[in-house]
Amino acid sequence: MRFLLLFIYCFFSTQSFALSFQNEFKANQLAKVVSVRGQVVLGHNKGRLIDYPKVGDSIDQNIYISVRENSQIQLQIKNGGLLTLKAVSRVFISKNSRLNRLPVILFEGNISYKDPLKRPNLEVRLGSSGIKYWGDAFAIRLRGSEKEVVKEEGSILERSGAIEAVKMESNANVELIMDDSPLPEVEKKQKAIEQKPKGQMPTESSVDDFSDIFGESASQSITPAASTITSDSAAEFEDVFGDPIKPVEADVVVKGIEKPKGKRTSDFDFYLRNSTYLHAPTKESRHDKQIDHLDLRLNGKVKWSGVGNAVQTSFKVDISNREHVYRPLKDAFDFRNDKRFPIELTELYYLESSKSFDLTIGKKIVKLGKGIIYSPTDKISPRDQIVPVAPFTSGAFITQADFYSDQSTYTILAVPYFVGTRSPTSLSRWSLQNDGSDLTFETELPEKFYKQIQLLLKFESTIKGWDIFAALFNGPNPDPVIRKEISVINNRPEFKLFKEHAYTSFFSAGFSTVFGSLELHGEVLKSNTEQGKDDNYTQGMLGFRYTLDESVKWLGLDSIDIITEYAKEVIQQPQSRPFFVVSSINSRIYRDAVMGTFIFKFSDEFYLNYDYQFDYADKGQANVFGVSWHKKDSGEWRLKIENFSGEKDSLFGKWDLNDNLAVEYFYTF
Known part of the structure; x- marks a missing residue:
C-alpha cells in the first residue's frame, strides 16, 4: 500500500515549468496601454480592423490610433517613457523601428512624450513628410497649417527633414525647419527674417494649452510648419473614424485605411x-x-x-x-x-x-x-x-x-x-x-x-x-x-x-x-x-x-x-x-x-x-x-x-x- 501511494504521488503532476514562459513573452511588444478615457479607436494596418483599446492591451503591430473628442489614451513605450494622445488626435505607430526609437506618424492632434530616464526613444514624423522630431520630453500640436513644438527645459529634442517632402507656405518656414540649430536659436533666427513672408504663428492662447503637459510654462521653443493631411486622405479617415478632418494642401498624399x-x-x-x-x-x-x-x-x-x-x-x-x-x-x-x-x-x-x-x-x-x-x-x-x-x-x-x-x-x-x-x-x-x-x-x-x-x-x-x-x-x-x-x-x-x-x-x-x-x-x-x-x-x-x-x-x-x-x-x-x-x-x-x-x-x-x-x-x-x-x-x-x-x-x-x-x-x- 505504501508503495502504491508513493507510485501515485510520483505520477500525479501537471509538470509545467519555467521554460514555458518563452511562448508567452512578447519580444516584439512596442507599447502597453496604461489608461484610456472616452472613446479611442484602433485601426490595424493589416486587414484594416477596428478595435477599442483596453487598459493592459499590448501594441505589437502597425496600428492607427484615433482619439475622439473629450478622450485621451496613454501608452507606456517599451524601453521608454509615457506617450499621451489627447482629444481629436490621429497617429500611426510603426513596428519598423531603427536606432532604438519608436516611429510615430502624427496626422493631426496633440501628443506629448516624457521619459524620466531621459532616453530619446520616441520619433514623431509629421504626416508623410520627412520632418521628424525625437527627444525625451516634448509635445507637438498639429492643426491644419499650424504646428507647435514644445520641449521641457533641459531635455533633448532633435530634428531632421527634407525640403522636397512637404509643401511649405513660405521660404521662411523652410529655412526654420531645416535649421540645425537648437530650437531656442531657431526662434531668434525667425525674427531676423523680416524680408521674407512669414507663416502663421501660434497664438498666445494656443501656447497656454500646452501648460498642463509638463506642469509648467510652455512658452519656449515653438516653431511653425505646415500640415500634410490632404482632402483625399481626410475622406478616407472620415470613413473609418466618423470624425471630419479639415484638409489643407500638400504635395504628399497620406494613405488612409478603408472602411472595415x-x-x-x-x-x-x-x-x-x-x-x-x-x-x-x-x-x-x-x-x-x-x-x-x-x-x-x-x-x-x-x-x-x-x-x-x-x-x-x-x-x-x-x-x-x-x-x-x-x-x-x-x-x-x-x-x-x-x-x-x-x-x-x-x-x-x-x-x-x-x-x-x-x-x-x-x-x-x-x-x-x-x-x-x-x-x-x-x-x-x-x-x-x-x-x-x-x-x-x-x-x-x-x-x-x-x-x-x-x-x-x-x-x-x-x-x-x-x-x-x-x-x-x-x-x-x-x-x-x-x-x-x-x-x-x-x-x-x-x-x-x-x-x-x-x-x-x-x-x-x-x-x-x-x-x-x-x-x-x-x-x-x-x-x-x-x-x-x-x-x-x-x-x-x-x-x-x-x-x-x-x-x-x-x-x-x-x-x-x-x-x-x-x-x-x-x-x-x-x-x-x-x-x-x-x-x-x-x-x-x-x-x-x-x-x-x-x-x-x-x-x-x-x-x-x-x-x-x-x-x-x-x-x-x-x-x-x-x-x-x-x-x-x-x-x-x-x-x-x-x-x-x-x-x-x-x-x-x-x-x-x-x-x-x-x-x-x-x-x-x-x-x-x-x-x-x-x-x-x-x-x-x-x-x-x-x-x-x-x-x-x-x-x-x-x-x-x-x-x-x-x-x-x-x-x-
Whole structure:
C-alpha cells in the first residue's frame, strides 16, 4: 500500500515549468496601454480592423490610433517613457523601428512624450513628410497649417527633414525647419527674417494649452510648419473614424485605411523543434527510448471583423515522432482526453463590441493575471504540457461580458464545459514515473451540474499609473486531486483510481506598474476547497522586468532585458478527506521558487539568453542557455542547451536524464 501511494504521488503532476514562459513573452511588444478615457479607436494596418483599446492591451503591430473628442489614451513605450494622445488626435505607430526609437506618424492632434530616464526613444514624423522630431520630453500640436513644438527645459529634442517632402507656405518656414540649430536659436533666427513672408504663428492662447503637459510654462521653443493631411486622405479617415478632418494642401498624399466592413485577416506561423538527448533512459525503464524527438506545429489565426463585431478562429496542426502522445480518431472530440489530437481548434469565438460593453461567446484563450512567467490566477484556459519544454495554451469554452466605466472594467465570465490541464503520459520520458508503469485514471467532476461550471467575477482598473485587479472564482479546480476506491473481488482487494477536479473557490488580486525602465507586477491567490478534498493554501508571486540599454552600449550590446519572478506558497489546512490520497500539491510546482531570464540583445538579428528556475521546496533547478538569430523574411533560429538537476525525488531531479540540445525554428507568414 505504501508503495502504491508513493507510485501515485510520483505520477500525479501537471509538470509545467519555467521554460514555458518563452511562448508567452512578447519580444516584439512596442507599447502597453496604461489608461484610456472616452472613446479611442484602433485601426490595424493589416486587414484594416477596428478595435477599442483596453487598459493592459499590448501594441505589437502597425496600428492607427484615433482619439475622439473629450478622450485621451496613454501608452507606456517599451524601453521608454509615457506617450499621451489627447482629444481629436490621429497617429500611426510603426513596428519598423531603427536606432532604438519608436516611429510615430502624427496626422493631426496633440501628443506629448516624457521619459524620466531621459532616453530619446520616441520619433514623431509629421504626416508623410520627412520632418521628424525625437527627444525625451516634448509635445507637438498639429492643426491644419499650424504646428507647435514644445520641449521641457533641459531635455533633448532633435530634428531632421527634407525640403522636397512637404509643401511649405513660405521660404521662411523652410529655412526654420531645416535649421540645425537648437530650437531656442531657431526662434531668434525667425525674427531676423523680416524680408521674407512669414507663416502663421501660434497664438498666445494656443501656447497656454500646452501648460498642463509638463506642469509648467510652455512658452519656449515653438516653431511653425505646415500640415500634410490632404482632402483625399481626410475622406478616407472620415470613413473609418466618423470624425471630419479639415484638409489643407500638400504635395504628399497620406494613405488612409478603408472602411472595415467584412474584412478578413489571417496570420500563420510554423514551429519546428528537434531535441537530441544527451542520456538514454535506464534499461529497466519502459519510457520512450528515442534519442531524438522532432516536433512540428503549424498555427493559424483567421479573423473576420466588421464595425463593432468580429469572429476569430485559431487552430494548430501538430506532428511529432514522440510515442503515446496522440489520441485515436474516434476520440477526436473528447476534449477532456489526457492525450492531444493532431488537429485542434484552439479558438473559435464571436465578439460584439461597443464603447461601454463587450460580449464574447465561444472558445477563447483567457489570461487573467499579471505574471510574465507564472500567474497563480490563470485558472481558466487549459494548458497542454504533454511536452513540458514546448507547451501551449488552448481556449476555454466561455461566455464573457465586459463592462467599461472610465478607467475600470467589470467582467463576468462563465465556462459551462470544463477542460483540465494535460500532463506528460506515463510512458513519456518527461513522466515522473521512473519505471514508466502505465497507470490509468478515471476523470471525475463535481456531482451537481451547476458545480461543474466555472464562474469568474473580475474588477480591473488603473489608479495613478497602477493597474490593479481583483477576482473571485468558483468551479472545478484545473489541478486535480487523486481519490482511491477499494473493492473486494474473489477475496482480493482491488484499487480503482480517480482524478477528481474538486469544487474550489479562489480569491485573487494583483497589480502592475512602471517606473521608467522598471516594470513591477505581483499577484496573490487564496484557495479553499470544499470538504477537505484538497489543501487550503495561499500563494503569492512578485516579479519585475528591467531593461538596460544606454548603460550597456560600451559592451557592444543593444540592450539587456531582465525578467525575474518569485513565488511562495503557505498551506493553511492540508488535505483531510478520507480516501483522497494525493492533493494538487505536485501541480503547484511554484511553491517556493525563483524563475527568470536574461536576454542579451546585440542587434535586431542576434540574441543570447539565459533562462532559469530554482525550486527551493524540492531542491532542484533548470538552466537553459540559448542563441537566437533572426532575419527578416527568413524566420528565427534558436539553439538551446537545456539542463536539469536536483535531489532524487525533486521534479528536476527526475528529469536529470533529459538534458538535451534543442534546435528551434520559427517562421511567420
